[in-house]
Amino acid sequence: MGWDALSCNYNGTEVSVSISKSLDDLLAEVTCFLQKVQFSCLSADSTNDFSNYKEISVNYSFPWHFMQMILLKVPKVVMELLVGGDDSLGSQIGSRILVIEGSSVYSPVESIKCLKLGLKDYVRKHQTRFSVGENLKVGTGVANSSGSSQGNSQVVEAVVIISEMSELVPSSCIREQDMKTEVLYFEDFVSCSIAQSSLDALTNINWKSYGLALRSIANHDGSVMLEWENLLPDFHIHIAIHCYHRQVKQWVAENSLPDRNLVRKAVKCALDDLKENNQGVLLSRRALKMCDYAPDLAKTLAQLILSSNDLNFQEECCSLLGVQSQEVNMDNVGNCIREKIISVIGLNDRNSQKNKEAPTFLFEDDCFQKEHFMEEEYHEGEEAYNFLDL
């Protein structure tokens, strides 16, 4: 039938398909196709009877930006379906108007939620066979400007999704494009080439604080591709950015270039949101190194606790850890300590940008400690010699 071919040719401005079926069959298959792209046809207005057409061709415009509007989950979209065919009387053209709605659940909608849903759907559709079901981690961010004198404030929304592939994926199946992220970019509800200011914003984000190393950022005809270094093979990042104005008063006169700082802030908020809600994700390199030590430290502490012949001490430790007395064993205690350490590492990593808290010390009750604290630079392997230190 050719629907698969149709969906692959989805990135043009027009798509056409020729079939020889009855109109009813045609409508059924078009409906099915539209459902595949998450339309629900609520009504169709039929003005022509095409039942006598022997050969029916359907031409309809399905612009790329229209698909993006699906991604943006724009509440209401109307599509005109033109049906043309040849019969014994010659060429005939009829039309039907289809009213397509986004999910009615989000009406009235917050556009950031729409963008989030839309990107999730998009990611699901583009998952490989190795992708792990619903294992999508999502972060959203919104940044507003204070508005111009006309009261028209600029809004930038960003959604970042991390999807993971199955652990069983063979390395030969990892495609080069898995190491890259295409940034889906919209302005005022329309897909367009990325503005230079937005591109600069992406370049200036401190990706390292999220454990990411940006190798290159390429702009090919408005399509932005971020290439990463050392991305884990089971890890894929998806980004969508939408810049728009709250009110369009003077469409032509308004300088609608997105503010670089707003774009940067929105993307950063989305990354922070993702990190905040998903333990162990987007940890900085420093935090990842600390996590490497967590199992050894946890095992050491667990062994110390369980080697004690003081049951009160053991009970108090387990109570602090939330380990029930009947579950006390090396694995449970060790795992619990390890999880807490990793959780704290992640929390501190998320907070490290916001504020630097004073460190906590093991023994806090020494008053001299605070008065005379001098932090000594410790160098691994230092052989500083002092004659009275033989």
Add this chain to the structure above:
Amino acid sequence: MGELSRSTIFFSDQHLCYADILSPSQVRARIEVAVLNFLKALSSNSPSISDLSLISRNSSNSRVSRGLLTGDSWIFLSHSFCTRSLTKENSAKSFIRVWKVMEICYQVLVQEKRVTQRELYYKLLCDSPDYFTSQLQVNRTIQDLVALLRCSRYSLGIMASSRGAIAGRLLLQEPDKEVVDCSTCGSSGYAISGDLELLGKLTMGTDARYIIMVEKHAVFQRLAEDRVFNQIPCILITAKGFPDIATRFLLHRMCKMFPNLLVLGLVDWNPAGLAILCTFKFGSIGMGLEAYRYACNIKWLGLRKDDINQLIPKECLVPLKPRDLQIAKSLMSSEILQDSYKEEVAAMVQSGRRAEIEALYCHGYDYLVKFLATKIVQANYL
């Protein structure tokens, strides 16, 4: 007298940081508090991974205590701290090392045993090869733990191996054991145990007038073999190089028990030899939380620059090594070193040469005894 000076208002005890000598149960309790505090911080509403705050063991945190009524001076550590933190890349591993040594010490104490530093090294090497690669690293981590928990190394259940030896006019008796006459122990002398508790229980008796600390084992053996203590009423003691805590402990104990004995040091003429003498005399920074207790008023008998000029042929002098120069620099910058010692160091550096005690043998194998006797009679010591 020493006790009186410590209790005067002139003694800077408010700055003194020290390691307690504790019973095994007390140390276990401190370790348990450490673990509970760590878990509390980890599980609190504002969870955190606690840093380890250790007394700094470097010269900037060292102070000098000078006895007013005695000539005794010693080094001690004050209240400056350094940190071992999991959150800092350059100290994360040392942070883990402290916990690992703490774990083993706790288990040793629970089992009411003692281990040597060497035994600890092999245990850690096998259990945690990623963290421990050398004996020095293990020893330093042990000192970190001492500085964290503020209890002595011995209290943690760790003994140094037996290192030092003693010979001469001394009678020793361990509890419930036979009396040992150290003048009949042969050239090797009586081995000084690494067990401080055992050393503290020794009963001692002597008719000596001098204690001679000898830097090197070979010279100690020569003097013991020649029975120098029959000609000069003395006790010979050696740490065979680096002054370990046990030897310092025993020497200090003898000084307290026999306060009329003059303590003299016989070391090579080089910065390292003087540094060894100074460690007996003032204590050390590396073990500064404990070592200040075991300082004793030892005088520098030889070799000194006058001996070199008068007695040592030039052929017997060898060039100083780079390490000697490093030590010399450290000695010269030390606050505690008296001027006469600094003049000696300056002479060493200026000559660029050093000499071993054995160089005196060019005058005959029995010359060393004559040398010692002459210097003692002349009171030629600093």
